[in-house]
Amino acid sequence: MDRQSPRGDGVITVYGFSPSGNCHKVRLLLEQLGHRYEWVEVRSDDGSTRTPEYLARNPNGKVPLIELEDGRTLAESNAILHWLADTAPAGATEFLPADPWQRAQALAWMFFEQYSHEPYIAVARFICGWTPIDSPRRQDLPRLRERSHQALAVMERHLSTRPWFTGDVYGIADIALFAYTHVADQGGVSLEAYPAIRDWLARVVRTPGFVPMPEPDTAAAALIAQSRLPTS
Amino acid sequence: MDRQSPRGDGVITVYGFSPSGNCHKVRLLLEQLGHRYEWVEVRSDDGSTRTPEYLARNPNGKVPLIELEDGRTLAESNAILHWLADTAPAGATEFLPADPWQRAQALAWMFFEQYSHEPYIAVARFICGWTPIDSPRRQDLPRLRERSHQALAVMERHLSTRPWFTGDVYGIADIALFAYTHVADQGGVSLEAYPAIRDWLARVVRTPGFVPMPEPDTAAAALIAQSRLPTS
Numbered sequence: 001m002d003r004q005s006p007r008g009d010g011v012i013t014v015y016g017f018s019p020s021g022n023c024h025k026v027r028l029l030l031e032q033l034g035h036r037y038e039w040v041e042v043r044s045d046d047g048s049t050r051t052p053e054y055l056a057r058n059p060n061g062k063v064p065l066i067e068l069e070d071g072r073t074l075a076e077s078n079a080i081l082h083w084l085a086d087t088a089p090a091g092a093t094e095f096l097p098a099d100p101w102q103r104a105q106a107l108a109w110m111f112f113e114q115y116s117h118e119p120y121i122a123v124a125r126f127i128c129g130w131t132p133i134d135s136p137r138r139q140d141l142p143r144l145r146e147r148s149h150q151a152l153a154v155m156e157r158h159l160s161t162r163p164w165f166t167g168d169v170y171g172i173a174d175i176a177l178f179a180y181t182h183v184a185d186q187g188g189v190s191l192e193a194y195p196a197i198r199d200w201l202a203r204v205v206r207t208p209g210f211v212p213m214p215e216p217d218t219a220a221a222a223l224i225a226q227s228r229l230p231t232s
Numbered sequence: 233m234d235r236q237s238p239r240g241d242g243v244i245t246v247y248g249f250s251p252s253g254n255c256h257k258v259r260l261l262l263e264q265l266g267h268r269y270e271w272v273e274v275r276s277d278d279g280s281t282r283t284p285e286y287l288a289r290n291p292n293g294k295v296p297l298i299e300l301e302d303g304r305t306l307a308e309s310n311a312i313l314h315w316l317a318d319t320a321p322a323g324a325t326e327f328l329p330a331d332p333w334q335r336a337q338a339l340a341w342m343f344f345e346q347y348s349h350e351p352y353i354a355v356a357r358f359i360c361g362w363t364p365i366d367s368p369r370r371q372d373l374p375r376l377r378e379r380s381h382q383a384l385a386v387m388e389r390h391l392s393t394r395p396w397f398t399g400d401v402y403g404i405a406d407i408a409l410f411a412y413t414h415v416a417d418q419g420g421v422s423l424e425a426y427p428a429i430r431d432w433l434a435r436v437v438r439t440p441g442f443v444p445m446p447e448p449d450t451a452a453a454a455l456i457a458q459s460r461l462p463t464s
Binding site: 059060072074075077078079082083086101103104105107110111115116157158 | 390
């Protein structure tokens with residue numbers, strides 16, 4: 001391996017909303033790499049990502065964002081995962097395949113996650129837990145759940161013959177897809193029909209250094225419970 | 233540079249729908265790399281990406297997809313761009329920055345494109361040109377156009393001080409964002425308010441080996457023209 005570690009040993013600041021899967025991706029990989037970081041909580045449900053101060057850091061107004069000690073910033077959860085894995089010190093566990101074709105497959109799954117998975121599974125969960133119980137956005141839930149199941153079916157098919165998303169080892173594509181899949185039920189998307197996905201989730205939880213995503217707070221948990229009630 | 237060229241000189245088969253920006257990204261980079269390829273036209277508006285034969289190639293039922301001579305496949309336009317640039321022969325123009333931080337910034341823009349740009353700008357265009365004039369999906373257009381302008385504002389801000397999306401040279405992030413930005417008006421999204429974007433589009437068109445995206449066919453062009461008429 002010829003990878004450098006251009007980020008050195010400096011502390012990385014993560015701006016993130018703890019119950020967000022996109023944000024948890026970054027925390028999970030930092031923990032598994034054993035890299036020092038500071039977490040700055042920025043809620044994405046109360047306008048905190050839209051303040052002038054935050055928009056100066058990330059003009060797209062989203063979390064997560066990482067900031068290096070010299071002030072440089074990087075947005076987009078999956079680009080952050082790729083950079084952390086790409087620049088991991090020699091000898092660290094290989095979270096990004098060394099083979100270019102396998103690297104490309106990891107990226108393909110990460111683009112799948114952001115285009116065909118997160119906009120349905122994560123958005124359904126966000127609507128259930130972080131919008132008012134009478135929000136008009138709740139009308140979107142049936143369509144979001146239908147598309148969620150389409151994404152899960154693609155994942156189930158892949159995992160039915162392979163333990164991980166790229167190659168023979170756990171890596172950043174698994175981290176990216178784990179984030180919202182393991183809490184799909186909070187958006188009303190059941191994993192009951194997907195045994196290979198459930199086995200894979202259990203394998204991810206057993207990887208060294210795994211840290212669970214924080215539970216939704218009391219208000220969000222109550223909304224999620226209410227969202228599970230049958231509607232007339 | 234220590235990059236190998238693991239894909240060798242074999243012909244790459246591209247499954248794509250010509251007027252799709254996601255598909256054109258792949259054609260544009262292959263042309264600019266001077267790599268041999270065969271284009272297999274697969275329409276995404278008539279169910280051709282949902283046939284059992286096509287789903288066997290890409291279980292997610294989307295174009296573009298590339299296939300190597302040994303039958304291996306890679307999905308997701310931006311993962312394909314990354315692989316083609318990552319494995320370009322030594323001496324080829326550098327479409328992917330060598331510096332890991334700049335590579336990560338390129339990926340961040342490509343994830344921005346797939347999450348915050350394409351689902352609005354490309355989808356508005358698709359609805360205008362490739363759905364019936366009375367499609368209920370047209371009710372989404374005002375919201376899609378509003379979000380399109382939010383993405384364009386982020387791009388304009390970046391380009392107001394820099395010529396390209398990553399570093400000092402043209403690369404895959406520019407190719408990814410060019411695809412649908414340059415035809416935004418076909419979805420009813422005007423670029424009039426974005427002079428830096430318009431200058432950048434003109435620079436992309438002047439890059440060596442540039443090939444334009446095919447025009448929409450007669451039926452799509454007529455629907456696009458009708459979509460421009462003021463609605464009551």
